[in-house]
Amino acid sequence: MTRRALLALPAAALLGSLLLAGCTADRAPGPTAPAPATTASSPDGGASPDAAAVRADGTPVASGTVTLSVLAPGGPPTATPAEDDAVLLAVAVPADDAAATLVTVATLAPPEGGTIDVLDDLSAVVRGADGAVLAGLTAPLLDHPAGRTVRVRTAEDGAVTWLAEGAAGSGAGGGTVTATFAATAVLDATWRDLADEGGRSLAVEPAAWARRGSLASEEAVWSALVAAEPEADAQNVRDQLTCHLIGAPDKATWNLEPWRPDVGLLETIAALCNPS
Incomplete structure (x- = not known):
């Protein structure tokens, strides 16, 4: 094993x-530890912005000296300070289409030149241009899932997109996705x-x-x-x-x-x- x-x-x-x-x-x-959610590389859920666009238009979220950029269609994320320089990142799931089966929640971009490396349990490490680990990101969790789950889409430019998935008619919209972002x-x-x-x-x-x-x-x-x-x-x-x-x-x-x-x-x- x-x-x-x-x-x-x-x-x-x-x-x-x-x-x-x-x-x-x-x-x-x-x-x-929570059971891992399903990973996804499907194009469903709409096109994701590239990392450069997220850095230009998204909200900066900092832990220590490391800053992620977060672009969320449901509104800017909240970042609540936690222990040891960690930040609790929360993003609202858009609720404008309750019948949707896959809804984009947010796209996260690493510092320029870096990547967000998603691991098997959907937690991730933020790497610098040299490949060194700069920070960690816990697996995204969706509150009150009601049969829904969180999918993660990765992009070649190092960005990742969180998506909420639900069966047709269950309402993939609504709720909040949270994760802890920490440089220490x-x-x-x-x-x-x-x-x-x-x-x-x-x-x-x-x-x-x-x-x-x-x-x-x-x-x-x-x-x-x-x-x-x-x-x-x-x-x-x-x-x-x-x-x-x-x-x-x-x-x-x-x-x-x-x-x-x-x-x-x-x-x-x-x-x-x-x-x-």
């Missing part, structure tokens, strides 16, 4: 409770010498949004760690990171140790994130 499949499993809460018993017995498991994935990463246990340990404090579990949060945390602490750039360390994200999201720090053996992700999980 792949890393992405493990992170997207609806049963992650059950796995988390098992791991948490070994890693963080004094804490409750984190919330279950790691609040602190500090090396400690634990010679009595086996060697150095990197205590990682993730940002609040990154603890909630998504492919984007894992990639954003890992990218930030490797950039700040190149010594951590090893597969066994990444497996320990993924293990903590799945099974111990609320632990105060995620302790990652390069000296532990590289046994693969599944065996790392079986060892409660601490293979020996």
Whole structure:
């Protein structure tokens, strides 16, 4: 089973409770990640504006030093500040055609030269022109879906479009789509010498949004760690990171140790994130 499949499993809460018993017995498991919605590359729902048009005419939404542009036919988005420089982005679904089966909600454009890379669970990472991860974006969620879901359309110029889908007559219009946009994935990463246990340990404090579990949060945390602490750039360390994200999201720090053996992700999980 792949890393992405493990992170997207609806049963992650059950796995988390098992791991948490070994890693963080004094804490409750984190919330279950939502089941992934359906991706789409269909041309239905109307033509999407290109990234340049969205940057020119859309509303800027900033987290830290990273700015997305959002163009929404239902009106400008709202951006509510959240923990650790994150922003709760909310966009109204147009309600002018209640019989529509697919309605464009918003098109998001990255900074010029960058891309928005949509992952398997519909979370996304915002990348710069050099491919580096600049920010994360949680999967878009539609309130009161009433049989509706959110589709995501990607474009070659790096923009993405959110669409609300419903059966004919169900009314694809109405409601609000929300997602968290965050440029900060790691609040602190500090090396400690634990010679009595086996060697150095990197205590990682993730940002609040990154603890909630998504492919984007894992990639954003890992990218930030490797950039700040190149010594951590090893597969066994990444497996320990993924293990903590799945099974111990609320632990105060995620302790990652390069000296532990590289046994693969599944065996790392079986060892409660601490293979020996």
